Amino acid sequence: MKNYFIAKSRRVRSTPYTSRIENQGLTAYTVYNHMLLPAAFGSLEDSYHHLKENVQVWDVAGERQVEISGKGSAKLIQLMTCRDLSKSKVGRCYYCPIIDDKAGLINDPIILKLDEQRWWISIADSDVILFAKGLAIGNKLDVRIFEPNVDILAVQGPKSFKLMEKIFGTKITEMKFFNFNYFEFAGAKHLIAKSGWSKQGGYEIFVENTESGLTLYDKLFEVGKEFNVKPGCPNLIERIESALLSYGNDIDNNDNPLECGLDKYVNLDTDVNFLGKEKLKEVKKKGITRKLMGVIIEAKEINLSKSIDLTNDKNSKIGELRSAAYSPYFKKVIGIAMLDKPYWEVSQTFKISINDNIFEGKVCDLPFI
Amino acid sequence: MKNYFIAKSRRVRSTPYTSRIENQGLTAYTVYNHMLLPAAFGSLEDSYHHLKENVQVWDVAGERQVEISGKGSAKLIQLMTCRDLSKSKVGRCYYCPIIDDKAGLINDPIILKLDEQRWWISIADSDVILFAKGLAIGNKLDVRIFEPNVDILAVQGPKSFKLMEKIFGTKITEMKFFNFNYFEFAGAKHLIAKSGWSKQGGYEIFVENTESGLTLYDKLFEVGKEFNVKPGCPNLIERIESALLSYGNDIDNNDNPLECGLDKYVNLDTDVNFLGKEKLKEVKKKGITRKLMGVIIEAKEINLSKSIDLTNDKNSKIGELRSAAYSPYFKKVIGIAMLDKPYWEVSQTFKISINDNIFEGKVCDLPFI
Numbered sequence: 001m002k003n004y005f006i007a008k009s010r011r012v013r014s015t016p017y018t019s020r021i022e023n024q025g026l027t028a029y030t031v032y033n034h035m036l037l038p039a040a041f042g043s044l045e046d047s048y049h050h051l052k053e054n055v056q057v058w059d060v061a062g063e064r065q066v067e068i069s070g071k072g073s074a075k076l077i078q079l080m081t082c083r084d085l086s087k088s089k090v091g092r093c094y095y096c097p098i099i100d101d102k103a104g105l106i107n108d109p110i111i112l113k114l115d116e117q118r119w120w121i122s123i124a125d126s127d128v129i130l131f132a133k134g135l136a137i138g139n140k141l142d143v144r145i146f147e148p149n150v151d152i153l154a155v156q157g158p159k160s161f162k163l164m165e166k167i168f169g170t171k172i173t174e175m176k177f178f179n180f181n182y183f184e185f186a187g188a189k190h191l192i193a194k195s196g197w198s199k200q201g202g203y204e205i206f207v208e209n210t211e212s213g214l215t216l217y218d219k220l221f222e223v224g225k226e227f228n229v230k231p232g233c234p235n236l237i238e239r240i241e242s243a244l245l246s247y248g249n250d251i252d253n254n255d256n257p258l259e260c261g262l263d264k265y266v267n268l269d270t271d272v273n274f275l276g277k278e279k280l281k282e283v284k285k286k287g288i289t290r291k292l293m294g295v296i297i298e299a300k301e302i303n304l305s306k307s308i309d310l311t312n313d314k315n316s317k318i319g320e321l322r323s324a325a326y327s328p329y330f331k332k333v334i335g336i337a338m339l340d341k342p343y344w345e346v347s348q349t350f351k352i353s354i355n356d357n358i359f360e361g362k363v364c365d366l367p368f369i
Numbered sequence: 370m371k372n373y374f375i376a377k378s379r380r381v382r383s384t385p386y387t388s389r390i391e392n393q394g395l396t397a398y399t400v401y402n403h404m405l406l407p408a409a410f411g412s413l414e415d416s417y418h419h420l421k422e423n424v425q426v427w428d429v430a431g432e433r434q435v436e437i438s439g440k441g442s443a444k445l446i447q448l449m450t451c452r453d454l455s456k457s458k459v460g461r462c463y464y465c466p467i468i469d470d471k472a473g474l475i476n477d478p479i480i481l482k483l484d485e486q487r488w489w490i491s492i493a494d495s496d497v498i499l500f501a502k503g504l505a506i507g508n509k510l511d512v513r514i515f516e517p518n519v520d521i522l523a524v525q526g527p528k529s530f531k532l533m534e535k536i537f538g539t540k541i542t543e544m545k546f547f548n549f550n551y552f553e554f555a556g557a558k559h560l561i562a563k564s565g566w567s568k569q570g571g572y573e574i575f576v577e578n579t580e581s582g583l584t585l586y587d588k589l590f591e592v593g594k595e596f597n598v599k600p601g602c603p604n605l606i607e608r609i610e611s612a613l614l615s616y617g618n619d620i621d622n623n624d625n626p627l628e629c630g631l632d633k634y635v636n637l638d639t640d641v642n643f644l645g646k647e648k649l650k651e652v653k654k655k656g657i658t659r660k661l662m663g664v665i666i667e668a669k670e671i672n673l674s675k676s677i678d679l680t681n682d683k684n685s686k687i688g689e690l691r692s693a694a695y696s697p698y699f700k701k702v703i704g705i706a707m708l709d710k711p712y713w714e715v716s717q718t719f720k721i722s723i724n725d726n727i728f729e730g731k732v733c734d735l736p737f738i
């Protein structure tokens with residue numbers, strides 16, 4: 001696949017760390033929430049191995065926050081997600097599918113409860129702020145909605161705990177998964193969550209004070225030398241192996257959460273009021289007609305830039321591959337695909353055309369590892 | 370400025386024409402509405418000269434449509450824009466600032482009135498569909514909102530009229546600016562508007578039938594040979610000279626339409642109900658405190674990827690440059706900047722630092738040409 005450059009402009013926002021990552025060997029970008037998101041520092045496979053064994057610092061400022069505060073904030077947040085947040089606690093992160101009135105997915109953020117009347121929606125790639133504003137205006141809710149000046153630094157990988165402990169003390173290692181707290185550094189308080197878009201463990205630092213954040217960035221690389229720290233970014237291979245879904249890639253507005261295996265975040269047997277609830281009840285009663293599954297393909301290489309059809313022996317389409325990468329662990333191509341009923345059973349075989357060659361594949365459970 | 374590659378994925382959607390433009394010499398992309406938008410075919414300056422003298426075909430599928438239909442559609446459309454659409458006519462295009470309840474700009478699309486109860490919002494780069502859905506749900510409006518399968522091909526440049534006439538007949542040259550109609554080609558009907566994101570004249574073809582659109586694409590290049598047709602894309606130099614504002618670059622959610630010189634699209638003295646109306650009345654009464662203006666800088670080169678401060682003799686910030694390019698016409702750098710009161714007067718001088726060199730500049734009216 002030939003490579004093309006990315007054209008920069010103010011519309012595709014830089015982050016406070018852009019000049020640093022470019023000096024550190026960045027090779028490719030993607031665009032996420034109208035912002036530059038690093039996509040490669042040289043070899044994807046080298047970065048994958050490094051992430052699974054060491055520690056990386058990621059400029060993921062593209063994961064923007066939508067702040068919702070005020071008397072109507074809890075009501076608005078609940079209206080947007082099918083996950084029951086009535087017992088949610090301050091200091092916790094919640095993975096929440098956001099859906100519209102037709103139960104189509106709009107985003108799949110982590111929601112942070114900062115206070116009883118103050119929330120951050122840490123979004124995937126769609127303008128959730130516009131949905132929230134529209135709903136709030138239409139429903140006349142007493143809320144304030146804006147995008148705060150927050151640029152996330154993620155510290156990911158098995159050695160992230162030791163690195164962060166050296167800077168922030170044992171309190172940060174003792175923190176539980178998907179909890180967050182505030183930590184001092186260089187004259188500023190940073191919200192840090194034990195979270196991140198890899199399954200290798202780590203933290204997300206929600207930097208509000210840019211100057212302190214830049215000092216922290218440099219400190220992470222200075223202290224991290226002994227842990228072999230490197231700059232990185234969400235890794236396609238690792239995130240597929242771990243089945244971390246990517247909104248826009250694996251799931252989109254044409255899918256509902258039950259089709260995407262998000263059943264445990266769909267709370268239909270509660271009193272809470274959210275958009276698409278009746279639609280989801282209907283879907284659940286009738287049963288879904290397609291399902292997101294893992295696939296393993298007998299190929300050594302793939303560069304996916306759009307869905308690729310999966311066909312059966314009769315050359316009928318039985319599904320579509322949405323994300324894929326060569327996995328050094330399986331020594332095959334693995335991917336995430338939407339399979340039509342009844343072809344989503346584990347071990348279902350299929351054919352796929354990659355660069356005009358036909359390969360065999362089969363369906364499997366998610367996650368891979 | 371070093372160049373970086375763009376990482377492709379399903380999330381950053383390809384268009385039906387992606388493989389064609391890549392074969393035709395595309396060198397750089399940007400991302401627009403979660404889709405690949407061509408940003409360069411080699412030299413920006415060569416493309417600028419070519420556009421002003423000949424005809425280009427642009428893959429601008431990234432200009433997505435939001436279709437709104439149903440009994441409540443006119444009400445919803447009017448709610449979103451400060452332009453009075455009460456006398457709008459079927460078959461016409463309307464440039465409409467979309468604003469929120471605080472009068473902050475959300476988008477600046479062309480709205481096409483397809484029917485009394487059916488509209489297309491041809492959007493700049495933000496998820497207007499989510500704002501529309503939120504508003505419709507909150508206000509319980511009887512509407513259907515979705516993104517139709519429409520991929521725009523723009524035919525731009527002074528020779529676009531002759532080229533299009535050869536394919537569609539004189540009816541297309543007789544059509545007035547910002548009007549649209551339906552034209553047959555290869556077994557499909559295409560909505561074609563006399564519009565486009567250049568001031569060199571031309572058309573936008575709203576392709577719904579992809580197969581026919583691909584045939585049309587090839588036909589445009591075949592018939593266009595005699596007019597020296599080339600593939601192209603919105604040209605930074607040409608669009609700044611013409612003062613075609615770019616949402617996300619020149620204007621964003623922190624700006625209101627009066628600050629952006631969009632006064633003629635702000636209809637406050639009418640009975641129509643739209644969001645932000647009271648706020649805009651207030652702004653108008655008090656007067657704006659900053660204003661979007663043109664600037665000319667005594668420099669020969671610029672690569673802008675974020676705002677650059679403009680300062681006065683006392684080194685105080687008096688504004689920020691948001692878009693800029695070297696103009697072969699003026700033989701200087703020209704740009705679009707937001708100037709603070711009272712520094713927005715024509716001929717106001719300023720200083721600007723570009724790549725650590727200080728240049729002189731002055732404020733001027735828009736458009737440049």
